[in-house]
Amino acid sequence: MITVKCFAQVREISQTEEMSLSFHQNMSIADVQRQLCAQGEQWQKAFSLSPLIACNHIIVSENHVLNEGDEVAFFPPVTGG
Amino acid sequence: MITVKCFAQVREISQTEEMSLSFHQNMSIADVQRQLCAQGEQWQKAFSLSPLIACNHIIVSENHVLNEGDEVAFFPPVTGG
Amino acid sequence: MVARVQETPINSDYETAELRRLLKLSGAIVTFCGLVRDFNHLGKIEGISLEHYPGMTEKTLLRLAQQAVKRFELEQVRIIHRVGRIDNAETIVWVGCAAVHRQAAFAGAAYIMDILKQDVPLWKKEHYGESSVWVEAKSTDKDAASRWQK
């Protein structure tokens, strides 16, 4: 399983805080995005924001290849401080 | 009258915290220094440190010409903060 | 070294005392405090909310503290970031750096704030009566962070 988390605008637009996806060999972040986009327009809108991507709390690109149990997060540029 | 004040090492070496001198027309800081040096070796030692000079709380050079009632101060480079 | 988030108000007196308590070498302490302002370009604000990524936020803050300690030879660093709902005039973030010399303490605190605003997963929403608006990332913050690249 892969855990997907969304934050801020990405969370609001995708209407998803957290969900799980089945893992398959050589699954990339881009694969996750394609799979989610197929689930509904809200994901297409969310990814049109070009969110930042983290895998296991480290910023990665969409080419990043996942492992079973990874946590993937999508979020907009940060605005803390 | 001119008030003369000394601080820190200059105060210790000159053995003078505060004193008064008679004022005369066109009296410069250099005149004050000459007059004090004539009063004793401790002043020669104190001025050999090339102290900073303030007149009425403003940093000035030894060419500065005084007015009646001025306060002249001699002190080493500052080390606060 | 301390780096954490909290939902309760930040007590800068407490944090300052904790920072000082542990010092052995430092002659200089610099603190930074970021406050909620009560207005922005859209008008009057009634507080903000700070969303964050639990787990990643703490890790990123701690790594940032460690990097600052190493880069500027700081003796102590504390970073406390508030999350959740925050009222006007309250503290959003408090950073304290202690070093032997003042230049290192100043540079450390400025570095932490610049990188924090670029890298730590926190998102600010400003409240206006019934509505609320996500704060946009600023290009000036990107520029500020880029000056530390080497």
Place this chain on the structure above:
Amino acid sequence: MVARVQETPINSDYETAELRRLLKLSGAIVTFCGLVRDFNHLGKIEGISLEHYPGMTEKTLLRLAQQAVKRFELEQVRIIHRVGRIDNAETIVWVGCAAVHRQAAFAGAAYIMDILKQDVPLWKKEHYGESSVWVEAKSTDKDAASRWQK
């Protein structure tokens, strides 16, 4: 704007609260705190004494605060300098700057410290048991002050 010397211990909590109390616009506060260290190149120190030039010190500090406000568009500045006998680990000087943006607050506090160490008539003596030694002015402090010349 506040700039003063005092013989009693500096209470940084009080100064921070006073600085914050008056703010209307600022989102950033930077404080600097200089502490008595318990050693130097000669060995263990048992406190310091700070001599100053009453009258000129206060004027110079106030002018410095005014210059910082103008140069960095600060909303508030406080400079508190201790004089007289000061124990190890106590605060020698506390500076607080508040501004709309953090860069101004950082620059203001750094500027005040750099110029203070160059221009304000204060002299430090370190105590070692029965003896005491005047602190020498440092060339690094002169360099730090010169970077603000324009």
